[in-house]
Amino acid sequence: MIVNISFNIFDMNDTDDKQTNNKVLTFNANKCTNIQLTWTRQDIIDPPPNIPETNENKETDDSDDEEEDEEQEHLDNGFFKPTYSHQIFKEDNIIGYDPLVLNIYMAAGSLTTYLETNYTLKSKNITNVEKELLNVFSKTDAPIPTKDQYIQYIEEKEAKFRPPGTKIHEYSINDRETGEETNYEVYFGRITDPGIVRYHEKLQVFVLWFIDGSSFIYTGDSNWDIFFIFKTVMIDGEKRYGIVGYCTLYNFYHHPSATRPRISQILILPPYQRNGHGKYLLNSIYNYYKNNDSIYGPVYDITVEDPADQFDSLRNHVDLLNIKQSGLFNDVKMDISTLGNSELFENIRKQLLIPIKQGKICFEIFLYSKFIGQSKSHPDYKNFRIHIKKRLYKQFIGDQKDIPDANVGANGEQQQLDPETIEKNKLNAIIELYKNVEEDYFETISSLQR
Ligand SMILES: CC(=O)SCCNC(=O)CCNC(=O)[C@H](O)C(C)(C)COP(=O)(O)OP(=O)(O)OC[C@H]1O[C@@H](n2cnc3c(N)ncnc32)[C@H](O)[C@@H]1OP(=O)(O)O
Known part of the structure; x- marks a missing residue:
């Protein structure tokens, strides 16, 4: 094809x-x-x-x-x-x-x-x-x-094409629309491999089309790793390969002798999206680095550069599922005090390579599942809401004197606002952000139940 x-x-x-x-x-x-x-x-x-x-x-x-x-x-x-x-x-x-x-x-x-x-x-x-x-x-x-x-x-010539790098995984899934079972293979390669650079040079145009604000990575730097998914089909008795998606990661040094790969770009091509490939790609990345040292030694955890909302949803889905399956959330105290259990999040990082901050997000989602359908006055739910709102305040407003555009009126005109109104605007912004968090968490919980 x-x-x-x-x-x-x-x-x-x-x-x-x-x-x-x-x-x-x-x-x-x-x-x-x-x-x-x-x-x-x-x-x-x-x-x-x-x-x-x-x-x-x-x-x-x-x-x-x-x-x-x-x-x-x-x-x-x-x-x-x-x-x-x-x-x-x-x-x-x-x-x-x-x-x-x-x-x-x-x-x-x-x-x-x-x-x-x-x-x-x-x-x-x-x-x-x-x-x-x-x-x-x-x-x-x-x-x-x-x-x-x-x-x-x-x-x-196309039938002679073989993916670059090394095959590290294969899986089959039923196509969501046709129901047909299809095979896929995951490949890994380092940028120091000329075959990887050459293939990536043809592939990278897709990030401009599908990832907002993306740019080409500098492949002269030897710290890049790339994972690819290929679909395989038999055509005229020959096994053929077609690109489905890929992910670039940059290996950072982590003191004293570890590597911290950071996901830079991840893309599943549109015809293949929402069919589970992002999940397979992310899990292949986790499994690869769990079992293989990287440039500076064992992998400490896997971080992400400037994640898009879609990627946050994928990551929350995959990470929460992995944590649940590992049993690490079994028997944890189901209230926000668990976020202070540093041993728990350290174990999640060590076993699953999920950074501490992301492990905590997963716990928030896990905890939120308990409050779905609960009365808003339930004390644990109330504490949960206060905790998230405080986190959002710190994250998005912090020490800022003002929230963005607080001094801009409904018609875009500059206006002088009194401190009380500014504070009210900040709180309204937090309420909106909180609503989005609840919606996202609800989506993740629902997707894990499907
Ligand atoms: C660091 C960065 O590179 S940020 C940029 C990320 N890339 C992009 O935005 C490019 C365009 N998008 C994509 O390439 C893909 O849609 C990805 C990589 C975000 C997700 O890959 P997909 O193969 O579509 O995801 P997959 O089917 O594995 O989804 C698994 C679960 O993740 C969640 N999820 C994935 N995509 C989305 C989305 N767009 N919206 C909401 N939830 C999502 C869902 O819970 C989903 O389960 P469900 O489909 O049963 O509801």
Whole structure:
């Protein structure tokens, strides 16, 4: 199968964003980008299914309403769209003449690429789509110049692709939609392995599309480790591999002779999300470092750099499940005083590599499960709420004299607030944050019961 990323520049931004000036139009790159995971020549649908025949069709068909937008985000035939394009195209915009089409094809395993476009650079005022894209694609394995050569590559060479690194785990899961059992393999590699660097150079473009504020890691630094998941399928009697997701970690030194790997980027490609792969990837990482020393010696714990909310949810789910299964929460006192039990959290860190702070979050979630459906006046529940609110206050407000935007009125105007109002605003902010915490904890508890 081939990963086919298709930019359909016919698929313009909302009418408001459209600037019609000598037929120069502004397109939202996220909306006009279609990504498809394909494995064989047959998967390359020409043109991709949602490309309208002409730009006029699209313009008059102003049913590019929300329903259609949603459809665009979940296309058939393995097509999907990026969440972010601003690191490739300024402000997510592609400015171009009508008509413009760009499809990007990447082989599912090797990530060999072909950029297909009818784009013509007629003026320096329009986006040089190909140039912007070439900036973020591999220089070592630059995109193949013609579609025929690309198809030939898929037919003759893709089957020979083997994942880089060392296989450390395999698992099977039933696809949520088809119910079909599929096999997956997890690979590990160090950045000092040239095969890992070369493969990562092709893969890294995905973090720009799917992780907000991400940037390429500096692979000249030897402290990076990478874990990959590959799907395996039999095609024409041969075992074939397709990338599902990956995670980069940086190994920090921890005094006196330990390593502290920090998760930098973790991504499961959209067609595979919410199918348990994130869970398998994170557990493979934990298991690997439990059983293998890293650069500076045994692994102390595994931390995370700037986690996104989605990742926090995954991590809370995985960590709480692991702690429960380890039995370390058996017989603990079910009130917030347990958070002061440093031996408990130290054991969680040692056995499961979960940092102390994260172990405590897991206990908060575990404790919260006791309060679901309880009266708000239950003393333990009340103490729990006070504890979380204090933690949030310290975390988000701390010693700050003011909360962000406290001096900004409802209409954005600057206003002088008296200390009492500022304090009230701070408390309101904490109440809102607390509500989010309860919601997140509830979600984690529910997901563990499914
Ligand atoms: C440090 C960083 O890199 S932060 C950036 C993290 N990466 C991203 O945001 C990129 C886009 N997202 C992704 O790549 C993926 O969705 C990930 C890595 C966040 C999660 O991987 P997935 O394979 O989708 O998660 P998986 O199916 O294993 O989920 C296991 C459990 O984690 C929780 N979870 C995972 N994703 C989410 C989510 N988006 N929202 C809420 N809960 C979630 C759920 O409890 C889920 O169980 P459930 O599906 O039965 O409810």
